[in-house]
Amino acid sequence: MGAYGLAGRAIATRLIQKTPYAVIAAGRNADRLHRVLHDLPNHRVQSRLLDAEDVQALRQACQEASIVINAVGPFAKNGEQIAKTVVECKLPYVDCANEQVHYHRLKSLDSAARNQGIPLITGAGAIPGFSTLLLRKVLEDFAEATHVDCVWAQCRHAYAQSGLGSMMGGILEAAQQPVATKNGQPAPVIMGRSVRTFCLPEPFGMRRLLEVPTLDNLLIPERFSLQEFHTWFYLGDLPLWLLELVRVLQPHRRPWTYRLIEKVMHRINDHDTNKAIRAHVGPEALLMVYARNARQKTSCHMLFRDGAMPTACLPTTIADMILKGQCSRTGLLTPLDLIDPNDFLSRPEDAILSAHLDLKKANVP
Numbered sequence: 001m002g003a004y005g006l007a008g009r010a011i012a013t014r015l016i017q018k019t020p021y022a023v024i025a026a027g028r029n030a031d032r033l034h035r036v037l038h039d040l041p042n043h044r045v046q047s048r049l050l051d052a053e054d055v056q057a058l059r060q061a062c063q064e065a066s067i068v069i070n071a072v073g074p075f076a077k078n079g080e081q082i083a084k085t086v087v088e089c090k091l092p093y094v095d096c097a098n099e100q101v102h103y104h105r106l107k108s109l110d111s112a113a114r115n116q117g118i119p120l121i122t123g124a125g126a127i128p129g130f131s132t133l134l135l136r137k138v139l140e141d142f143a144e145a146t147h148v149d150c151v152w153a154q155c156r157h158a159y160a161q162s163g164l165g166s167m168m169g170g171i172l173e174a175a176q177q178p179v180a181t182k183n184g185q186p187a188p189v190i191m192g193r194s195v196r197t198f199c200l201p202e203p204f205g206m207r208r209l210l211e212v213p214t215l216d217n218l219l220i221p222e223r224f225s226l227q228e229f230h231t232w233f234y235l236g237d238l239p240l241w242l243l244e245l246v247r248v249l250q251p252h253r254r255p256w257t258y259r260l261i262e263k264v265m266h267r268i269n270d271h272d273t274n275k276a277i278r279a280h281v282g283p284e285a286l287l288m289v290y291a292r293n294a295r296q297k298t299s300c301h302m303l304f305r306d307g308a309m310p311t312a313c314l315p316t317t318i319a320d321m322i323l324k325g326q327c328s329r330t331g332l333l334t335p336l337d338l339i340d341p342n343d344f345l346s347r348p349e350d351a352i353l354s355a356h357l358d359l360k361k362a363n364v365p
Contacts, residue, residue: 008071010312062089073165096125133341153234156276158306192243309351
């Protein structure tokens with residue numbers, strides 16, 4: 001089994017703790033890979049120095065695996081090619097991507113995955129992933145809801161020198177103008193210009209959140225009739241001016257501008273994370289769903305130990321299902337196609353600090 005990329009640390013950890021399988025932890029940075037293995041002193045873990053964007057090297061690595069979990073972000077940059085290589089190697093593929101553009105690109109691999117008889121699974125992380133299942137649970141229990149907001153908040157990343165891939169995924173998505181649901185129709189969101197203040201449970205309180213559409217904004221409106229559906233993020237006080245610059249520089253089309261923005265984001269990300277760690281700001285992460293119609297409203301939330309641990313839950317759960325022969329579906333799939341939210345969300349996951357899923361409806365004042 002392969003778990004590629006630094007973000008795979010939490011996935012590799014969970015695979016060792018929760019499953020009996022041998023794990024190949026692969027990455028292109030030898031020092032970081034060594035630190036991952038140092039945290040996992042287990043005979044079932046092997047390491048491979050690998051650049052997953054090197055097609056031939058990835059093909060060779062796939063010969064050792066039964067399934068590949070891709071944790072290399074940003075998926076908008078390299079996810080399609082990695083998935084294509086894995087599918088050509090006839091291996092099941094799982095990732096934790098949130099970018100809409102990545103999902104659109106994976107659609108071109110759907111028929112190939114079906115022909116190979118393998119699942120091609122995306123969006124199996126925290127948001128989307130946990131959020132997708134929580135949204136489904138809320139909307140099945142509150143079918144009359146017309147307006148939904150999904151919130152993800154964390155004051156810092158789980159550990160130092162992490163989170164750059166997901167941040168760059170958001171940067172690339174900003175240049176693509178992803179969509180949310182407005183007035184019952186998909187509508188492009190200009191990231192950086194759509195913000196909203198929420199009063200969140202402790203330890204977050206009043207925060208100003210940025211609208212960042214994810215894969216959920218494509219999947220949920222396909223299954224449920226909604227007038228409004230928006231996804232909001234708080235990841236610290238992000239430099240919104242950079243998102244305006246991204247739309248001018250178009251990093252998805254110009255490699256030099258991508259490298260420039262990546263350097264800027266690396267510096268900002270490391271500075272903010274290290275500053276938060278020194279200030280003893282906790283790594284807790286919050287997932288919250290608000291739903292309402294003209295007469296009633298409800299909300300529920302889950303508080304996680306950090307942002308990395310819930311990201312690892314679904315990839316490992318799905319990998320275990322596949323390796324046990326419990327997944328017969330093939331082609332492009334998401335957790336919505338594979339997981340019963342009532343079963344999954346009721347499990348006592350060690351990633352969860354607390355969960356308030358009692359969907360009592362209150363009258364709208």
